[in-house]
Amino acid sequence: AYMNEEAVGKAIRRSGVPREELFITTKLWVQDASYEGAKQAFETSLRKLGLDYLDLYLIHQPFGDVHGAWRAMEELYKAGRIKAIGVSNFAPDRLMDFLVQHEVKPAVNQVETHPFHQQVAEQQFMVDNGVQIESWGPFAEGKNDLFHNELLQGIGAKYQKSVAQVVLRWLTQRGVVAIPKSVKPERMAENFNSLDFKLSPEDLAAIATLDTKASLFFDHRDPNMVKWISERKIHD
Template sequence: MNEAAVGAAIKKCGVPREELFITTKLWVQDADYESAKKAIQTSLDKLGLDYLDLYLIHQPMGDYIGAYRAMEEAYKEGKLRAIGVCNFYPARLADFCETVEVTPAVDQVELHPFFAQENALALMKEYGVVPEAWGPFAEGNHGIFTHPVLTKIGEKYGKSAAQVALRWNVQRGVVVIPKSVHKNRMEQNMDIWDFELGQEDMAEIAKLDLGHSEIVNHDDPGFVKMLHSMKIHQ
C-alpha cells in the first residue's frame, strides 16, 4: 500500500541499489496466477525498480499455489531475488514445501516471547526456510517493554527489555523486523549485537511462552472474511 511512497524515497535517498534490501508482499486479492503476475510488475513499477530482493505471499488464502507459480517464474527471470510466504503455520508450510518447485526462502510469522512457536521453527529448519518475526514485541501486549523477566535479564547486560526480546529471537535463528517511527528506538533495536544471552536467560524467556497467538487468530473465519473484503485496487 505504500510502494509509491517507498519508491519515491528510494529515488531521493541516493543510496546505491545494492545497499538496499527491498521487500514487498502479494495481497490476498491477487492470490492467483494471472493476478500475481500483474501484481509483481505493478510493485516493480511503483517502486521504480528492476528487481525486488524479497517478495512474499501475505496470507495462505485464495489460489496461493497459482500465485506462487507466477512468483517462481519471476524468480527465474531475475525480477525477484528471493520468494517466500507469510503466516504459513506448520501443516500448511509442510504441504506447500512438498508441492512447489522453489522452496520459500522465508516464512514470516508471529514470533515473540509469548508465542515462541518452537515446533514451527523446527519445521522451517527441516525445509531450509528462514523464520522471520513480525510483531516481535507482541504489539506491546503483556507489558513486554517493562516485563520483569526481560527487564531483569536486560539489567545484566545493560540492555532494555525490548533489546532482550529481539536478541532472544536472533539467537533462535529468527530474522526480526521490529516496527518503529522513532529514530532513537530504531537505533536501540539495532544495538543488539554486542551481547549474547546465556542458556539460563534463554530458558527463563522460554517459560513466558503461552502457546497461542497474542495478536491475531489466523484460524478465525471472521478474520479470513475480513481480509478477503479488503481491496487494495479495483
C-alpha cells in the same frame, strides 16, 4: 497491503544509497492471489517502488489461489526479477503443502514471533525443511505490556540493555530474522545495538517460560477471520 510502496520508492530515490546495498521486500495480498493476479500485482509494486527487481516477495496470507500465485512467482524468480520468494503466516501444514507441490520452496516464512508466542515447534519444522523463519511483530506491538515485563526488564538490567534489545538478541540467538518497526532514529540505533551482547542459557530458559503458544492478534484458522481477510480489498 500496507499501502506504502510509493512512499518507500520515494525514500529509496532520495536516500542516495546504492540499490545493491538495500534489501527490499513487499507482499502479495489475498485479493491478488492467483497466477495472473500475482503477475499484475508484482508489476504494480515494482512501478510504485521505482525498481526493476525485488529482493524478496512474500505471499501475505495462506488464502486465495496461493498455488497459482506461487507459479507466477516461480517464473519471476527464475527470470531474475525477484531474488527470493517466500510466504507469510503459513502454518506447518500449509507450508508442507507448498513444499510438496512446487519446484521452488519458500525461502522465508514470516510469522508472528515474540516472547509470548515463540513458535518453537514451528521454527524447528522450518529448519528441518530449509525455510528461514522471520518474525513480524517481534515486540508483540506492546501487547501484554511487553516493554514493562519484569522478567525481561530484569534480564536487561544485567546487561544494561532495554527490553527491546533483549527481545531482539533473543530472536537473533534463536536464528530468527527480526524486522522491528520504528520511525525514530534513536530507536533504530538502539535496535542495532542489540548485537553486542549474548544471553545466557539461563536467560533463554527464563524467556521460554513466557510462551503462551497462542497468537496475540488473530487465529488464521478462525473462519470469521479468514472471511474478513479474504474480503479485504486494497485496490479497485
